[in-house]
Amino acid sequence: MHPLCTELQAVVTSNVAPIQKAFDVYQSACFTTRPPEFFCLELCGEAGELANLEKKLWKGADISMDRVSDEAADVFISLMNYANARGIDLASAVTDKLSRIVASK
Numbered sequence: 001m002h003p004l005c006t007e008l009q010a011v012v013t014s015n016v017a018p019i020q021k022a023f024d025v026y027q028s029a030c031f032t033t034r035p036p037e038f039f040c041l042e043l044c045g046e047a048g049e050l051a052n053l054e055k056k057l058w059k060g061a062d063i064s065m066d067r068v069s070d071e072a073a074d075v076f077i078s079l080m081n082y083a084n085a086r087g088i089d090l091a092s093a094v095t096d097k098l099s100r101i102v103a104s105k
């Protein structure tokens with residue numbers, strides 16, 4: 001495995017789990033419990049909003065990077081909420097996926 005991939009996996013392992021856990025704690029304390037299907041649809045909706053801005057940028061529209069950043073944040077937040085609602089360990093899933101990507105190259 002490439003040493004940079006090994007380093008990436010170590011960073012993911014050390015940092016993603018506490019971020020995901022903090023989102024779970026916050027979501028549980030401050031918002032209504034929702035099923036994973038809700039968050040999956042929310043994630044798709046937010047990704048669509050981001051894609052729509054990128055489409056407009058591609059066509060030459062004047063879109064502020066604040067709006068793009070805001071939608072990227074929505075995608076990140078909804079992914080965290082989806083993974084928590086579905087019981088997915090994102091750190092483990094990402095490191096496993098990186099290993100499979102490297103193996104397939």
Ligand SMILES: [Mg+2]
Nearest residue numbers: 046049071074
């Ligand atoms: Mg949004």
